Amino acid sequence: MDATLVTGGAGFVGLNLTEALLARGGHVVVFGREAALPGAAPARFARLPGRLEVIAGDVNDASALRAVFAGRRIGAVFPFAAVTAGPEREAADPHGVLDVNLHGLIRTLEAARDAGTVRRVVLPASAAVYGESAYSHAVLDEATTPAVPVSLYGVTKYAVERAGLRLCAHWGLDAVAARIGACFGPWERDTGLRDTLSPHLALATAARAGREAVLPPGLRLSYDWVYVRDLVAGLLALLDAPAPPHRVVNLASGEDFAPRLDACLGVLAARFRGFRWRDAAAGEAATIRVSEARPRGVMAIARAAAFGWRPRFAPVAAYEDYVGWLLASADQGLG
Template identity: 50%
Template sequence: MTMLVTGAAGFVAAALVEEAARRGETVVAVDRTPPPPALAAAWAALPGRVRFAVADVLDAAAIGDVLARHRPAVVVHGAAITAGPAREAAAPAAILETNIVGVARVLEAAKAAGIGRIVHLSSASAYGAAAYDGAVLDEEATPSRPESLYAVTKFAGERTALRLGELWGIDVRAARLTAVFGRWERDTGVRDTLSPQFQATAAALRAGEAVLDRPGQRDWIYARDVAEALLALRDAPSAAPVVNVGPGREWSVACWCGLLAERFPGFRWRLAERGEAATIALHGDRDRRPLAAERLAAVGYRSAWRLERSFEDYMEWVAAHPALVAPSAAG
């Protein structure tokens, strides 16, 4: 089966392309900029076939041309701007265009090409202010109260995809991802706050120090875990319209820093003193509740990527690509 993935030169979508190609699949990787040489080389070394195409998701004609040339069976839409407050204030229209209008453009092109199934990458940020209430965040029971412009656009993009799917008879499945870290995460220019795991690992490569304002407990999920979950969601005969993608367990950034300290003797980490500024951003000033995982289990996926396994796999990747994590320390 051929799968088309938008935003493929970025982070999560790049990990998805890698996992599918690892399984021997043919993937059409679409992005507005070519992948970095390291990513292209990694794809080329895998059993599957990755065909890269340059196209902007805001250009329905260009996306339509790629679909017509490669005729994929399914589309995974991952292109987005993961904006922070500064970008929200400086370029709101660009965020709205990519994260909402871009969804409509891709759906328009998919409809014209006769695509029957689309997996849309949404975000747990769609829960917004409700993310700190209750035991778990449930797709039905937990309301969506997005606050940041990124969260608003991810929720609106998700709703746009589902509505157009309903109107046009396309099987659209929205995957609400919890906080992701791991392989191929780097500064791409469209992710304003990189994961705490990335930040701490970069500090470790520089033999520096990481200062946390709190332990940072959350249901963090590794990029390969997400990729495996998305492929299960893609392949399931049926699925709920919105499915949380989380590991079903929690651990802390402090635990990650502890593993880094064992691996890198020059690295130090600690909790901030009163009034001291942290050096690691933990994606907000509170720890979000974990995502319910029952709907993901219903499509046949249960995470096997615990903290230690994720750490070892990521360290192997970091050793091969140190310049993508900490250019100043790569030598």
Template identity: 40%
Template sequence: MTVLLTGATGFVGLNIARALLDRGERVVLFAPTPPPEALSAGWLGAARFISGDVRVPDDLDRAFAAAAIDRVIHAAALTPDMRAEAEQPEVIAEVNLGGTLRLMQAARRAGVRRVLGLSSVAVYGHAAAEADGRLHEESTPTRPAALYGITKLAAEQAVHRLGALYGMETAAVRLGPCFGAREHPTGMRPLLSPHWQCVEDARAGRECVLPRAMAADWIDAEAAAGAIADLLALPAPERATFNLGGGALTTAAAWCEALVALCPGFRWRIDPEAATVRYGLERDRAPMDTTRLRAATGRAPLTDDLPGLARRYLDWRNGPEGIALCGA
């Protein structure tokens, strides 16, 4: 049987595709635009690509007809900045929520047995951490502070509700802020990770100026994709929702320090008035608790080696795949 992956040519989608293919899964990639030719000619060539829009039922039906699909990972979403949120709220809602509703209906028509929907840490908004300093799936209130979090929470709930009505197994993953290999400008995310922005400054020989240190439970995208593939393969509690973050707080400042040792001449500082790096988060956020993920899969990613991750990221960014996705 085959896995359908929506949002397959975006940052997280490409990493999930790689994780699934590495596990020997058959994969149908679904996205509005095809992956770069350099990837399709390499490891991604083992997957089949179907062009389409999650808002269009005929496109979805065509994707489900491409193979005997029994499982879906729904990663398609728009991640707006404040300007896009203000100017195109209806488009964001149509993709993030409307696309999810249409995806679930198409999955029902195709007889799919399991759907894993990608949600986001943004559903917690500015909720306070609990006594252990973390955000928990069941007990921490969901208080999304922006349209992205609002639509992701609604989509997460819709996956579970429609799954119950349609007799499907469902799971939702509240994904933390990601960085790492295969992040590239796609137009779907106006604001890329500070890690990506810092590396672009380093590669261009520019001084990198941060607005603040910026703490969050950043997670390496390859590790996150591996955990998502693990969840798809294992029996999960009925209608379960899982936190998936880096397990601990790290900062953009610490990332810059890791780059200093790897990029001769790289300079960085913190100055809110002269920042070259933009953040998507207005304030720092507590880490998510990943106990449920660890119980289900036997492991949970831990972002605890920024120097090692920086070295691996630079190897990717300076290699053929990184250049193909991000430019020379």
């Protein structure tokens, strides 16, 4: 069976994707900065039917990538290694962001091209490609909403999509770009390379510690959060589609999470003693951080539906599932 290469496979999305691929019996090659998967992921993944290889390396090391393709037959690639830079990092180290997100991606595609065995590439674009448009469009549509990325990260993600599709077309690689919505859920952790950790992780951390969470006003604003298990099901739909009906596809919930926030926090409070929450008073520092201060449109999901995918976890169901995972993780030191 052909293997699936996941660069950045020890990161948040990569771990969930790897777990899902292994669960369906796949052979997964994780390539990234980490020499091993974190926490109890190795033990958990060992119980799944698939086969896992973890290879430490840098996506800018062309010979290391060549060796990955030379050592096994790889049929699919998720080139997901990335630096999700916030304002400080992008100002301090713009080259570092471009090196990984864009040049590292191109090096991965070159190795895939040379291997000649790859039948599908799923490119990791992002909701960040909408940038400024997210604040002036109620619905962010792949075809009609202008991409106006603002952050350097968003600019690189747009380049991942455009340059990735262009080069794949030149090189005979069949590619689909996923505009991945902001996600939350199992396996999220600080890799040191993502400056915009989700507020859901901070809320879960406060809940586990039995602490009060003081919410910033930004958490009450319209925002489309996708549960990572839904996201991964969408990524697999893009991987499996024999004839993709679209080449650029939003993967998101298509819904505003904010109206369900209190119900979700109630799910945390029901399972973690001592957890409570309140809105920050005027001038008070919140204990939960969000990067947004303006309401955003939600992402259209009609194109994704054409791949046979739709999100299955409404916000409260997502929180219930996440809490179940957190409790299992706490028992086993996974989190």
